[in-house]
Amino acid sequence: MQNGLIRFLVRFVPATLIAIGLCTGAGATIPDGFKDIKLGMQKAQVLDILQKASGHSSYDDLGEEIGEIIRNDDLFRFATYRFNAEGMLVEIGLEMREILGKDSVLEQFGMQYGLKLSPLEPTVESDRSIEVRNNSLVLKKSRDQKTRAAKGTN
Secondary structure, three states, X not given: OHHHHHHHHXXXXXXXXXXXXXXXXXXXXXXXXXXXXXXXXXXXXXXXXXXXXXXXXXXXXXXXXXXEEOOXXXXXXXXXXXXXXXXXXXXXXXXXXXXXXXHHHHHHHHHHHOOOOEOOEOEEOOOEEEEEEXXXXXXXXXXXXXXXXXXXXX
């Protein structure tokens, strides 16, 4: 009887731990934008949100990009929204608050989305990626929606 229980536990416990690990990783996803501004929006939509939403108070339209001073955010102080030639939002650069330090911001932001971010390599999903550039996090929409890339596990 006891041998049967031991054999069961030897098989069941590792399988359970593997399943839990897979489920935890499956929940991680790269955010599709910052606050209420999402990758893929048209420039006119982004400007409309910036003009109407109280959380966006200081911004400047610079042609192919919009710069925003971020207020009331613990992790980021400045955002840059970059558009392609068709006026679609393809990149959001989020400059980190220096007082927290890069490692702390990466850890806190990663915990919010179940990601482990590394300054050494980007994290990639099928339609977007996130990478660390100097003191910024950069969310990018992939150029070709049909191309699928493996998700980085860092």
